[in-house]
Amino acid sequence: MKIQNGCSVRFWTDLWHPKGRLIDLAGEIGTQKLGIGRSARICDVFVDGEWRFRRCRDHFLQDLVHDIRELPLILTANVSDGVLWRDGDDTYSSRFNSKNTWGNIRKKKDQVMWSRLIWFQQGVPRFAFITWLAVRDRLSTGHRTAQWGQAQYCLYCGEPDETRDHLFFACPYTFTLWLKVAGNLFGKDPDPDWDTTITRLLTGHYDRLTFILLRLVLQVTIYYIWRERNERLHNNVSKPVEHIARLVDKTIRNRIMSTRYYLRPRLQGLMQRWFGAHDT
Ligand SMILES: [Zn+2]
Numbered sequence: 001m002k003i004q005n006g007c008s009v010r011f012w013t014d015l016w017h018p019k020g021r022l023i024d025l026a027g028e029i030g031t032q033k034l035g036i037g038r039s040a041r042i043c044d045v046f047v048d049g050e051w052r053f054r055r056c057r058d059h060f061l062q063d064l065v066h067d068i069r070e071l072p073l074i075l076t077a078n079v080s081d082g083v084l085w086r087d088g089d090d091t092y093s094s095r096f097n098s099k100n101t102w103g104n105i106r107k108k109k110d111q112v113m114w115s116r117l118i119w120f121q122q123g124v125p126r127f128a129f130i131t132w133l134a135v136r137d138r139l140s141t142g143h144r145t146a147q148w149g150q151a152q153y154c155l156y157c158g159e160p161d162e163t164r165d166h167l168f169f170a171c172p173y174t175f176t177l178w179l180k181v182a183g184n185l186f187g188k189d190p191d192p193d194w195d196t197t198i199t200r201l202l203t204g205h206y207d208r209l210t211f212i213l214l215r216l217v218l219q220v221t222i223y224y225i226w227r228e229r230n231e232r233l234h235n236n237v238s239k240p241v242e243h244i245a246r247l248v249d250k251t252i253r254n255r256i257m258s259t260r261y262y263l264r265p266r267l268q269g270l271m272q273r274w275f276g277a278h279d280t
Helices: 022-033 059-070 098-105 125-135 142-148 164-170 172-182 194-203 208-235 241-258 270-276
Strands: none
Touching (some): 125 208, 164 194, 172 208
């Protein structure tokens, strides 16, 4: 419960108990049983230093009332009521902050190891999003849509089971593409296995520029493989692998240019590193 400066939370329903919001704990019926109106203000319920609750037999509500009476409440006269926004675990503010509010209501989980492969400063949201889906194996591959009775196969090579791991990059077509675009960024040939690729990205030792390019090339390649796959599925048109490789290369060069790397000491040499990765 948070009450400051008299009635800093205006309505009874805005009161916070250590276990949660009172209206959520007691519910509409509990609130009625305690004799409190939906829009009752604190000063309607807390009068002359006493909480005015109606007696009730409900043990849960009795415990709740007991807890409420235990909490110290100091009312300051001549201070008007107001609502405070919960800012953190135990901090409140009169200003609404969407970031803090989202932080309060969302389910918090440990940061996953692979998050730095998805979100980084030089990344592009539309490539990051498809990669995020791929890492979580949530792209609607044939393997997944087959659960709803749809026929499926790899649209690149005809393999009967189109899984995430097949598309990235066990399929002969996509692995050929991956070899072309990844160049020497890994320090050795890329691997067709998905788990090996992700592990290598997360545990390998790469200089800063190489690691930026590795993440970029992973994301852009996944994006174009998925887009080409959908083109083949819906429009019956297919591009040769060299065409997709040129698209990936062009997209990455454009992204490198848009970072204005040449003006930024930490990114100096980014374009040269990209060209250097593909000198054969
Ligand atoms: Zn295939």
